[in-house]
Amino acid sequence: MxxxxxIIFSLATGARIEQADLIRELATHDVVFxxxxxxxxxxxxxxxxxxxxxxxxxKDVVLSLEMIERDCQGTLNDWLAGRIADTQLAxxxxxxxxHPTDYAPLLAYAREHKxxxxxxxxxxxxxxxxxxxxxTAVAGLLYAPRRTSADADRYRERxxxxxxxxxGAMGSERTARFYExxxxxxxxxxxxxxxxxxxxxxxxxxVLHVAGRFHVEEGLGTVSRLIARxxxxxxxxxxxxxxxxxxxxxxxxxxxxxxxxxxxxxxxAKAEAEPEAQEDKPRAGxxxxxxxxxxxxxxxxxxxxxxxxxxxxxxxRAGDRLLAIDGKRIENIQAYMAVLGxxxxxxxxxxxxxxxxxxxxxxxxxxxxxxx
Numbered sequence: 611m612x613x614x615x616x617i618i619f620s621l622a623t624g625a626r627i628e629q630a631d632l633i634r635e636l637a638t639h640d641v642v643f644x645x646x647x648x649x650x651x652x653x654x655x656x657x658x659x660x661x662x663x664x665x666x667x668x669k670d671v672v673l674s675l676e677m678i679e680r681d682c683q684g685t686l687n688d689w690l691a692g693r694i695a696d697t698q699l700a701x702x703x704x705x706x707x708x709h710p711t712d713y714a715p716l717l718a719y720a721r722e723h724k725x726x727x728x729x730x731x732x733x734x735x736x737x738x739x740x741x742x743x744x745x746t747a748v749a750g751l752l753y754a755p756r757r758t759s760a761d762a763d764r765y766r767e768r769x770x771x772x773x774x775x776x777x778g779a780m781g782s783e784r785t786a787r788f789y790e791x792x793x794x795x796x797x798x799x800x801x802x803x804x805x806x807x808x809x810x811x812x813x814x815x816x817v818l819h820v821a822g823r824f825h826v827e828e829g830l831g832t833v834s835r836l837i838a839r840x841x842x843x844x845x846x847x848x849x850x851x852x853x854x855x856x857x858x859x860x861x862x863x864x865x866x867x868x869x870x871x872x873x874x875x876x877x878x879a880k881a882e883a884e885p886e887a888q889e890d891k892p893r894a895g896x897x898x899x900x901x902x903x904x905x906x907x908x909x910x911x912x913x914x915x916x917x918x919x920x921x922x923x924x925x926x927r928a929g930d931r932l933l934a935i936d937g938k939r940i941e942n943i944q945a946y947m948a949v950l951g952x953x954x955x956x957x958x959x960x961x962x963x964x965x966x967x968x969x970x971x972x973x974x975x976x977x978x979x980x981x982x
Contacts, residue, residue, distance in 0.1 A: 616656075617872070619870065620861075621871060625861070629659065629663065632872070633663035633664060640845065643821065645825065645850065648942075649941045650852045653872075661719055665725070671725055672726045672728060672818070673727045676822060678704075679733045680798060680802060681733045681752075683729040686699070690724075704967060706907060708941060716820070732794055734967075740791040741787050745758050745790040748794070796831045796835050801839065823849055826847050829845075847869050851874065856875050892978045894977070898914070899916070901913035908942070909940055909941070923975070930963045935959050935961055950979070961973075
């Protein structure tokens with residue numbers, strides 16, 4: 611972790627504050643929600659600084675992560691206790707592709723200092739069932755939240771706004787199921803934290819919950835669902851937005867979004883090769899329709915495959931999650947498009963996918979993109 615540039619605002623006052631002031635304020639709360647941008651390097655550095663600072667201030671700190679799922683709690687506990695190795699954790703805990711660089715430092719600190727860690731999220735296969743068939747399809751199942759709701763409220767409004775931005779006006783039953791899956795995740799994370807607090811009444815820890823910013827922004831999502839379960843809990847929300855020029859940021863840029871904002875620098879732009887004059891050149895394609903509403907986990911969830919396309923010929927199917935192409939990690943749609951843009955039709959590649967809970971490596975030959 612390099613030097614931390616701490617451009618932090620208290621949105622209650624609009625004032626810029628120091629990192630030590632932020633830690634001092636947060637240390638008075640029971641649960642601190644940190645809303646990250648999953649692929650932002652500076653944001654992950656800030657998370658580690660928050661964990662260390664809060665541990666110094668409160669000593670009894672519990673780390674909670676969206677990125678590890680409830681059915682992996684036993685495996686995580688074994689790793690924290692030193693009973694299994696890193697390789698066994700990686701093989702059995704469905705870690706995100708960016709875990710080694712972005713979340714492993716948090717877990718390493720927790721293990722070194724004997725901090726509890728909550729694997730809070732609903733299992734991905736269960737979330738996929740909800741997005742296909744609705745929340746009633748998992749009601750009562752182990753690891754599903756005991757209660758969940760998908761009300762027509764401000765959170766739903768924001769979710770639909772986000773989906774319209776990426777997919778156009780939707781308003782379909784499928785969109786409603788995507789929203790139900792989002793809410794199931796929020797309820798699972800809130801319930802995991804509430805259950806941990808209820809199971810340890812003699813302790814007065816500070817829980818630091820790290821999740822994608824949409825889950826906690828405006829105090830909605832996971833935040834409001836925890837408060838519904840434990841109305842007296844004292845919560846604070848810290849967002850870690852990334853901008854091109856952090857020094858130019860103002861508190862008013864983030865009004866109403868959180869209690870505190872730690873403004874991070876965007877990832878450095880990668881050098882690009884000189885573009886070729888290729889308006890008429892065919893572009894590489896895989897022949898999939900990404901599921902744009904699949905949630906925030908790294909990778910590209912395949913919504914459908916094109917008949918006779920490269921993906922279908924390689925054996926890919928709807929529900930698979932594309933994690934890498936020729937060793938290049940696919941963190942999101944943008945990364946997927948960038949890798950395809952640097953490839954050529956007819957190129958033989960190796961695809962790393964996640965199917966159910968198993969990672970598979972599949973050879974494929976790229977076809978011609980039908981996009982114009």
